Amino acid sequence: MTRLLVFSDLDGTLLDHHTYSFQPALQAFQALKTFTIPCILNTSKTYAELTQLRNELNHQDPFIVENGAAVYIPKHLGLPVDASMEDHGDYWLKSFGPKRQILIDLISEYKTHYRFQSFCDMQAQNIVDLTGLSEANAQLAMQREFTEPMVWQDSNIALNTLKQALEPQGVQLQKGGRFIHLMGSDCDKARAMLWLSARYETHFQEAVTTMALGDGDNDVGMLSKADIPVVIRSPVHAPPEVPYRHDAWLTDGYGPEGWAQAIDKALIKQGIL
Missing domain, CATH: 3.30.980.20 (Putative mannosyl-3-phosphoglycerate phosphatase; domain 2)
Known part of the structure; x- marks a missing residue:
């Protein structure tokens, strides 16, 4: 069994499309913490937005902002650092595009x-x-x-x-x-996910299994490159197609309810629950 890394979109996925609530997913989110499984937020949101949300979730893992434009890694995690990364207070910052x-x-x-x-x-x-x-x-x-x-x-x-x-x-x-x-052009949720996954593999000195969850067209690249792609059902649009990934999961529940169902399913399949 390889280590699991979870990469999650926010709006319409971990957060309800209409209310922005994460409450239906909170128990599953806490389960990832219990089993020390990193949950990396991979979102179109900004650093400023995530500062508030991460406080509400007590989120301690890395996060990817503005559709893969940059990765913020908390320094306390001890992940490997290289010359391409900037010192950003409590974080190491890796950016993939212009200001x-x-x-x-x-x-x-x-x-x-x-x-x-x-x-x-x-x-x-x-x-x-x-x-x-x-x-x-x-x-x-x-x-x-x-x-x-x-x-x-x-x-x-x-x-x-x-x-x-x-x-x-x-x-x-x-x-x-x-x-x-x-x-x-180099800003992409998938690219940021793969870059960070490689950092974790170096840190753990073993392979990782990536699970990605998203509901929109801008998540398709991330989903297509994940080991476990999960399409979260949306109340406002049809599920995006993930090319060449017939193994993609489609949740029954919408938004955070579907998110929780997928996390529970993955933990069972990985032999963790």
Whole structure:
């Protein structure tokens, strides 16, 4: 039996799509702690947002922010460090793309050609209206470091044209649950998951089994590269397809209820429960 690493999306997965509650998943989340199984949050959320959520969950493991743009590793875990990582107070920081301001400067050149609104153009109330977040949480969501979310108001054809224009500049547009995310081409939930998994294998000096849970299109890459891919059923959209992974699990429950079911199933299959 290899060591298990759990990588989890948040919105619509560990957190309820409508209420952002994690209560239905809390018992399963605590079970991972009991068995010292790392649960790495892999999300579109920002460092500022996760600071508050991790306090509520008493989360002590690494976390991946802004759709794979950066990994934060708590120093107390003692995972291996290299020259590509930055000192960030209590964490080691590994970033995979440019800083946000570079992206804002780049996309501003296209505002006369395409219809979209990016976070830098919005007030907190706009984010509240779009997401249902409280104003305080909307302020946290706006504190981005490596990506720039956008509300796309143009056609799909225009979106593909812009994608092609940005690719030579090392920038991509990735579809999330509510927004289109502008980010570096190397920013990806799957890449961050694999990079961190390799760190754990070096630390443990043995192979790990990766389990990934997600509900949206921006989770497909992560799910496709995981040893145990879990698609969390959503109340608002059809389950995303994971190409070439006929072994992907699809939960019966929605959001955090489905998350808990999948964790329990994995612990039984791994012989832990």
